[in-house]
Amino acid sequence: xxxxxxxxxxxxxxxxxxxxxxxxxxxxxxxxxxxxxxxxxxxxxxxxxxxxxxxxxxxxxxxxxxxxxxxxxxxxxxxxxxxxxxxxxxxxxxxxxxxxxxxxxxxxxxxxxxxxxxxxxxxxxxxxxxxxxxxxxxxxxxxxxxxxxxxxxxxxxxxxxxxxxxxxxxxxxxxxxxxxxxxxxxxxxxxxxxxxxxxxxxxxxxxxxxxxxxxxxxxxxxxxxxxxxxxxxxxxxxxxxxxxxxxxxxxxxxxxxxxxxxxxxxxxxxxxxxxxxxxx
Amino acid sequence: xxxxxxxxxxxxxxxxxxxxxxxxxxxxxxxxxxxxxxxxxxxxxxxxxxxxxxxxxxxxxxxxxxxxxxxxxxxxxxxxxxxxxxxxxxxxxxxxxxxxxxxxxxxxxxxxxxxxxxxxxxxxxxxxxxxxxxxxxxxxxxxxxxxxxxxxxxxxxxxxxxxxxxxxxxxxxxxxxxxxxxxxxxxxxxxxxxxxxxxxxxxxxxxxxxxxxxxxxxxxxxxxxxxxxxxxxxxxxxxxxxxxxxxxxxxxxxxxxxxxxxxxxxxxxxxxxxxxxxxxxxxxxxxxxxxx
Ligand SMILES: Nc1ncnc2c1ncn2[C@@H]1O[C@H](COP(=O)(O)OP(=O)(O)OP(=O)(O)O)[C@@H](O)[C@H]1O
Ligand SMILES: [Mg+2]
Numbered sequence: 001x002x003x004x005x006x007x008x009x010x011x012x013x014x015x016x017x018x019x020x021x022x023x024x025x026x027x028x029x030x031x032x033x034x035x036x037x038x039x040x041x042x043x044x045x046x047x048x049x050x051x052x053x054x055x056x057x058x059x060x061x062x063x064x065x066x067x068x069x070x071x072x073x074x075x076x077x078x079x080x081x082x083x084x085x086x087x088x089x090x091x092x093x094x095x096x097x098x099x100x101x102x103x104x105x106x107x108x109x110x111x112x113x114x115x116x117x118x119x120x121x122x123x124x125x126x127x128x129x130x131x132x133x134x135x136x137x138x139x140x141x142x143x144x145x146x147x148x149x150x151x152x153x154x155x156x157x158x159x160x161x162x163x164x165x166x167x168x169x170x171x172x173x174x175x176x177x178x179x180x181x182x183x184x185x186x187x188x189x190x191x192x193x194x195x196x197x198x199x200x201x202x203x204x205x206x207x208x209x210x211x212x213x214x215x216x217x218x219x220x221x222x223x224x225x226x227x228x229x230x231x232x233x234x235x236x237x238x239x240x241x242x243x244x245x246x247x248x249x250x251x252x253x254x255x256x257x258x259x260x261x262x263x264x265x266x267x268x269x270x271x272x273x274x275x276x277x278x279x280x
Numbered sequence: 281x282x283x284x285x286x287x288x289x290x291x292x293x294x295x296x297x298x299x300x301x302x303x304x305x306x307x308x309x310x311x312x313x314x315x316x317x318x319x320x321x322x323x324x325x326x327x328x329x330x331x332x333x334x335x336x337x338x339x340x341x342x343x344x345x346x347x348x349x350x351x352x353x354x355x356x357x358x359x360x361x362x363x364x365x366x367x368x369x370x371x372x373x374x375x376x377x378x379x380x381x382x383x384x385x386x387x388x389x390x391x392x393x394x395x396x397x398x399x400x401x402x403x404x405x406x407x408x409x410x411x412x413x414x415x416x417x418x419x420x421x422x423x424x425x426x427x428x429x430x431x432x433x434x435x436x437x438x439x440x441x442x443x444x445x446x447x448x449x450x451x452x453x454x455x456x457x458x459x460x461x462x463x464x465x466x467x468x469x470x471x472x473x474x475x476x477x478x479x480x481x482x483x484x485x486x487x488x489x490x491x492x493x494x495x496x497x498x499x500x501x502x503x504x505x506x507x508x509x510x511x512x513x514x515x516x517x518x519x520x521x522x523x524x525x526x527x528x529x530x531x532x533x534x535x536x537x538x539x540x541x542x543x544x545x546x547x548x549x550x551x552x553x554x555x556x557x558x559x560x561x562x563x564x565x566x567x568x569x570x571x572x
Binding site: 174176177179180181182183184185186190194195198199201273274275 | 355358379380386392394403406
């Protein structure tokens with residue numbers, strides 16, 4: 001290299017160390033955000049506690065946070081919680097897994113074939129706008145009161161956002177990226193695997209995140225209608241006996257599960273798509 | 281949708297084209313090239329009868345007013361755009377990206393955000409075959425050549441604009457092209473970084489003896505780098521003049537202070553000044569159109 005280069009490189013090292021710089025600032029920022037999250041969560045618990053103990057003051061209508069957590073303990077101790085969780089988790093995983101696979105495949109089809117998109121898009125838009133949980137009674141008619149109808153409901157709710165996002169991702173491919181690949185002699189298949197699909201990954205990630213939330217709704221609704229087990233069923237039964245502590249315990253477990261799933265997924269995302277972080 | 285259209289060749293041979301000495305065949309031959317775009321049913325001729333030959337190992341710069349068709353010319357050379365008339369031959373064969381004898385450094389930053397520096401540089405090799413220890417080693421060599429050792433595992437968004445353009449250059453060099461096509465690669469850089477990059481490019485060119493077609497807006501950049509400067513005219517795009525730059529090599533930034541250098545820059549500026557002015561005022565540029 002010329003002298004100018006080494007001079008420039010030296011300058012670069014003094015002003016910018018090779019290890020990506022802003023670690024310290026990001027760390028403290030994260031800690032602050034952590035504090036704020038704790039404050040807001042604690043505030044919520046206080047409001048809940050005050051409302052339950054002093055405003056409503058009737059455990060038949062609203063259990064407080066303390067008795068709710070106690071209910072979780074009791075359910076764990078007598079084993080009903082584990083049983084319910086197992087059933088619900090099983091339904092969720094089956095429906096979500098099938099929805100993910102089918103959603104990605106459908107998205108790939110939509111994203112690569114203009115004609116397929118013209119045919120399928122109106123249906124997808126219609127279905128996406130429909131509150132699909134309204135189909136739950138019909139699924140009971142078809143499949144009875146077993147697990148199948150809940151799995152199907154979860155599937156229906158998950159498949160659409162994933163398909164829509166995969167499709168959008170493939171279509172969002174930067175023409176500049178395609179042209180560069182073509183200039184290296186990339187085939188149509190390579191344009192797809194090396195450019196279009198990687199572009200769609202960040203969109204797919206957003207779709208999966210939506211799918212998690214919608215899938216959980218599917219589990220609850222599926223189990224509220226004609227089930228004999230699962231967390232949703234437990235919530236329904238407890239309302240019939242005015243056990244609001246058990247009811248809220250079920251809700252609490254759902255929300256904790258939702259948060260956990262999203263966190264696990266974000267961790268996965270950082271492993272699989274590290275370029276996403278720091279891109280705003 | 282835009283697509284190139286087919287049309288009969290409009291212009292003849294370029295009169296400036298000097299006849300080749302018998303026996304030598306040039307690396308790049310452009311012969312009566314016409315290219316147009318179809319936009320909304322109307323045809324626009326962008327290049328009309330462009331002929332040009334570039335010798336093996338030559339460094340050619342192309343300058344011209346904005347919109348005169350420089351990028352179009354480059355993409356047509358690379359085979360990304362099909363000409364409506366004429367032909368481009370590289371080493372005697374009709375140009376095609378699959379032949380793997382060319383590589384492009386584009387005007388815009390076209391790195392893949394999901395690939396690390398190493399993987400970006402390896403992209404062209406990945407297209408051509410399996411990833412292996414050799415392709416990794418070859419990519420590392422090119423990263424070192426452009427002065428980015430230590431940044432192999434960075435992602436593009438973690439790099440400065442100058443560093444990204446180095447990666448772009450390394451990606452093109454990695455496939456070991458006989459013909460390197462560069463479209464204003466330094467246009468987006470600040471003045472200092474650009475000067476550094478210019479001398480580095482000259483360095484690399486001296487070492488590797490690639491044939492380079494380099495598009496630029498900067499006349500001093502063109503004169504500094506080139507063996508020959510091609511001055512283009514617009515509406516339709518054609519070659520106006522070829523100027524051989526007789527300034528001895530090796531050249532560096534001091535070359536820019538020489539009298540010869542300034543004279544070349546002035547001469548080229550006089551050639552294109554009027555057109556540049558016209559391209560800045562909307563509505564005055566007349567376009568050649570043929571009805572649909
Ligand atoms: N894809 C396209 N479809 C239609 N017209 C195009 C297309 N690309 C370029 N053109 C037109 O062709 C002409 C030449 O464009 P080109 O990009 O080759 O110019 P250029 O000399 O590279 O300009 P610049 O110096 O600004 O990069 C312009 O008038 C432009 O509007
Ligand atoms: Mg251009």
